Amino acid sequence: MFKFGCSTVIELEDAMAFANHYRLDLATPARRRETLHRVARASAIVHFKHVEPVDDFSFLVRSQSQLGIQYDVYFYKGVCNCPDSCPWCKHILACLWWWDQKEIFGLTASQRMLEKYHANGRLA
Numbered sequence: 001m002f003k004f005g006c007s008t009v010i011e012l013e014d015a016m017a018f019a020n021h022y023r024l025d026l027a028t029p030a031r032r033r034e035t036l037h038r039v040a041r042a043s044a045i046v047h048f049k050h051v052e053p054v055d056d057f058s059f060l061v062r063s064q065s066q067l068g069i070q071y072d073v074y075f076y077k078g079v080c081n082c083p084d085s086c087p088w089c090k091h092i093l094a095c096l097w098w099w100d101q102k103e104i105f106g107l108t109a110s111q112r113m114l115e116k117y118h119a120n121g122r123l124a
């Protein structure tokens, strides 16, 4: 399993593994570069705990670059209200990972478990 959100920088190999896992667009060198860039940004969003669950299917994701800006991600619709026109913006990717943690590792979606995850940088 790739390491995602564990450090400020994600390894290229892990970013590729993440992109392949979610079948993200790697069709051309340009799109591949763009996708891997998004994956890296999404990983950092998770690392800095900028994903905050509102309920089971929606999240607030704080902007990394602009203080005080946050985006609404409606996971069940796959939409985010950020300016990125890509259907897989970094906020959605970050939420996707947040969501999948409990599927992959059998965690509940509780904030406490998430805190534990982040505190250790890996699963307890």
Ligand SMILES: [Zn+2]
Residues within 6 Å of the ligand: 071, 080, 081, 082, 083, 084, 089, 090, 091, 092
């Ligand atoms: Zn977004």
